[in-house]
Amino acid sequence: MEGTIDKPLSYFGFKGIAFQHAGWLRPSKQGHVPLQAGLFLLDAYKLKVPGTPEKKSLENQGWTGRPAAAVEAMFTAHTTFESCRFEHLASTGLDYKRGNSNDTIEGNLFKDVGGSAILTGVFSDDQVEAHLSYNPADLREVSSNTTIRNNLVTDVTNEDWGAVGIGAGFVRGITIEHNDISEVSYSGISLGWGWTKEINVMRNNLIRANKIYRYARNMYDVAGIYTLSAQPGSEISENYIDSIYKAPYSHDPHHWFYLYEDEGSSFFTVRDNWCPAGKFLQNANGPGNVWTNNGPQVADSIRSAAGLQDKYKALLAFRAGPSGSVNSVYEHVEGMGAKPMAIEVVSSTGRPLDRERVRSICRQHGIASTSVFEWNNRIVIFDDFLNEAEKIRKKLADAFPKAEVNVYNEPFYTFSLKKSCPSAGVAAEWDHAVLIADLVNDTKLQKEYMDLHVSQFAKWPEVTKGFCNAQFQQVLVFRNNRQLLLVLSVPRGKSLDQLNQLTVKGNPRAAEWNELMKKYQQPVAGATGTDTWVRFEPIDHKGD
Numbered sequence: 001m002e003g004t005i006d007k008p009l010s011y012f013g014f015k016g017i018a019f020q021h022a023g024w025l026r027p028s029k030q031g032h033v034p035l036q037a038g039l040f041l042l043d044a045y046k047l048k049v050p051g052t053p054e055k056k057s058l059e060n061q062g063w064t065g066r067p068a069a070a071v072e073a074m075f076t077a078h079t080t081f082e083s084c085r086f087e088h089l090a091s092t093g094l095d096y097k098r099g100n101s102n103d104t105i106e107g108n109l110f111k112d113v114g115g116s117a118i119l120t121g122v123f124s125d126d127q128v129e130a131h132l133s134y135n136p137a138d139l140r141e142v143s144s145n146t147t148i149r150n151n152l153v154t155d156v157t158n159e160d161w162g163a164v165g166i167g168a169g170f171v172r173g174i175t176i177e178h179n180d181i182s183e184v185s186y187s188g189i190s191l192g193w194g195w196t197k198e199i200n201v202m203r204n205n206l207i208r209a210n211k212i213y214r215y216a217r218n219m220y221d222v223a224g225i226y227t228l229s230a231q232p233g234s235e236i237s238e239n240y241i242d243s244i245y246k247a248p249y250s251h252d253p254h255h256w257f258y259l260y261e262d263e264g265s266s267f268f269t270v271r272d273n274w275c276p277a278g279k280f281l282q283n284a285n286g287p288g289n290v291w292t293n294n295g296p297q298v299a300d301s302i303r304s305a306a307g308l309q310d311k312y313k314a315l316l317a318f319r320a321g322p323s324g325s326v327n328s329v330y331e332h333v334e335g336m337g338a339k340p341m342a343i344e345v346v347s348s349t350g351r352p353l354d355r356e357r358v359r360s361i362c363r364q365h366g367i368a369s370t371s372v373f374e375w376n377n378r379i380v381i382f383d384d385f386l387n388e389a390e391k392i393r394k395k396l397a398d399a400f401p402k403a404e405v406n407v408y409n410e411p412f413y414t415f416s417l418k419k420s421c422p423s424a425g426v427a428a429e430w431d432h433a434v435l436i437a438d439l440v441n442d443t444k445l446q447k448e449y450m451d452l453h454v455s456q457f458a459k460w461p462e463v464t465k466g467f468c469n470a471q472f473q474q475v476l477v478f479r480n481n482r483q484l485l486l487v488l489s490v491p492r493g494k495s496l497d498q499l500n501q502l503t504v505k506g507n508p509r510a511a512e513w514n515e516l517m518k519k520y521q522q523p524v525a526g527a528t529g530t531d532t533w534v535r536f537e538p539i540d541h542k543g544d
Contacts, residue, residue: 003075005099005140013080022070024091024114027159034162035130037169037190038092038116039064039123055131055196062130066123067115067160069095077101086110086117090159096120100143107312108151111320114159120146121171123193133200133229134170134193142201145173150312153181155320161185161218161249164226169193170201177208180307183320186219187260188212188241192228195263197286205234211307213243214326220250223260224275230266230286240306241275243326254384257281257366261289274298274306278359278369278540291360295369295540327428341385342408342434342478342485345396347377350526353400355379355539361395373434373536376526380434380536382487408478408485413453415475420457421468427491430473435486435533437521439479446482449520453477456513466503466510483524486533 003009026032033041044062052058069092073079076096086093086108092115096103100120110117121143124130136142148166157163165181167190168174174191181188189207194200212224224241227234241258250256258275261268266286271293278295308315347353358379359369371383385392389407397405418426439446456463467475474489490496504511518532527534 001071001073001076001079003077003099005075005138008075008077008099008101009073009079010077011079012076013082014084015080015082016084018085018087019070019093020085020087020089022089022091024068026068032160034160035062035064036162037123037167037187037193038067038119038160038163040067040160041065042126052131054133054198058131063126063128064124064130065126066095066097066119067091067163069093069115069119071095072097073100073103075099076103078103080104080106081108082106084108087112089113089115091115092119092163093117093156094119096143096146098122098143099141100146101140102145104147104149105151106147106149107315109315109318110151110153111155111318112158113156115157116163116165116167117153117156118148118151118166119168120148120174121169123169130193131195133196133198135200139201143168143171143174146171146175148174148176149178150308151179152308152312152315152318153179153184154318155183157185157217164188164190165212165215166190168205171205172202173204175206175208177206177210178307178309178312179210180316180319181210181212182214183217183323184215185217186215187222187226188215188224190226190228191234192231192265194229196229197264197266199230199232202229202231203233205231207236207239209238209306211240213241214245214322215243216247216256217245217323218247218249220247220252220255222247222255223257223281225258225273226260226262227265227268228262229264232267232288234267235269235271236273237269237271238302238306239273240303241273245324245326255366259294261285265289270294272298272302274303278362279366280363281366282360282363291363297540339384340382340411340476340487341389342380342382342487343385343389343393343396344406344408344480344485345379345400346404346406347400348402348404350377352377353379353403357399358396359539361392361399364395365392367392369540370538371432372539373432374539375436375534375536378436378536379539380436380485382432382434406480406483408480411476411478412450413456413475413477415464415467415472417468417471417473420464424468424471427471427473429492430489431492431494431496433488433490433496434536435488436524436536437484437486437533438524439482439484440520440522441482445520449517452516460509460513462507462509463503463513466507469505469507470499470502472499472503484521
């Protein structure tokens with residue numbers, strides 16, 4: 001469908017039509033180098049001297065092409081696609097490319113699609129470098145006020161793994177709401193283009209009440225909802241995001257997120273989005289972003305209202321099933337080169353630390369809020385920090401100049417269920433418990449304690465047996481001077497208190513070990529009660 005900028009094709013609709021079996025042969029004939037969101041590279045290179053007049057830090061440049069679509073629309077107004085089927089397609093399903101106004105895509109099925117289900121708006125024309133803002137002289141070129149609602153998007157991005165469920169470039173006033181998106185190789189929804197903090201044509205965009213799950217089937221650097229560049233007045237709210245794949249081709253097994261504001265993202269309100277953990281990333285953002293109440297604490301009413309509305313739920317009969325291993329919260333640090341570490345912040349005033357400030361720093365480094373724990377005037381972040389530990393430590397020290405910030409680099413004791421009792425079976429999802437205690441102020445006893453842990457596997461194998469019986473997935477003990485930090489990982493949803501009883505059930509030597517340890521350990525200052533170890537609570541379980 002194609003009108004003109006002066007005479008757009010208007011007030012025309014498709015209803016109940018099947019669009020099927022469209023091919024796209026360019027990749028077979030010319031090759032295909034994906035960039036992102038279904039766009040492919042025509043030319044690209046690394047700058048010998050970084051920086052351009054528009055972007056001082058830019059290290060590379062690229063020019064992109066746009067894939068063909070089964071159905072394409074340019075210069076339209078008030079057109080509709082309702083209750084249609086887009087199936088068995090090699091590339092994009094439906095593409096509103098340029099100059100679209102007040103169009104509606106509602107109640108459609110997108111299934112078995114090689115590229116993105118839906119694209120809309122200008123990304124980069126082939127003669128324009130991809131990092132430049134889009135500010136056309138005639139705003140009628142801009143796709144605006146498009147509504148994408150109540151569509152089932154499933155089993156798409158099958159050929160181009162960098163394509164997305166729904167992708168929007170330089171758009172304004174778009175509404176993407178109540179869609180059900182699953183079985184995608186990369187991100188569920190991608191909004192924005194340009195990697196720039198400069199004000200451009202994008203503004204007043206809304207992503208609301210979508211249900212996104214079983215995504216990142218093949219690629220990481222990914223999110224359920226992903227944004228780029230400045231978009232004043234835009235909002236991401238009341239979405240449901242869950243179930244991340246363990247991508248087989250990830251460059252970094254930890255670089256996945258539920259919400260991801262990438263380079264230049266500015267002036268967004270991000271609120272009331274449900275996901276099983278606060279694993280978010282804000283990378284090189286601009287100003288004006290406001291994050292409120294996102295994560296597992298969001299109300300069940302918001303969670304249940306996301307996705308298709310009642311009138312369209314019959315579409316769910318066509319939803320594709322899972323094609324591999326899916327995890328609700330894949331965030332435990334074990335295997336695949338992970339290096340678990342901990343950073344502790346201790347308030348010097350004795351008062352609790354500002355949790356939201358800690359959450360903000362975690363978002364900048366893609367650390368899940370489920371990795372953050374609090375007790376009294378202390379916060380501990382436990383995660384695989386890769387090469388970011390020193391940057392995070394410095395940011396925490398700057399944020400809390402009067403606090404003590406300690407880094408626990410290497411555990412001196414490690415138990416792994418996978419290595420010690422492989423027949424027990426490793427759980428797909430873990431909960432972590434973080435506890436602290438002090439060593440007694442006696443250097444001789446401290447040495448005895450360390451020596452006992454070195455020899456425990458050989459001389460006290462019953463302790464290992466107890467951990468196996470309790471299904472402890474991992475036990476790590478760190479030390480900073482006299483302070484000990486213990487991390488116990490258990491299958492998600494299991495009670496640590498109940499599992500801990502199994503370590504000594506019918507195992508008197510394990511009980512003997514526990515008694516022996518009391519000789520070397522004591523509670524930290526400020527602890528109350530009779531227990532030696534003080535347990536931290538996840539901040540996701542605390543109100544602010």
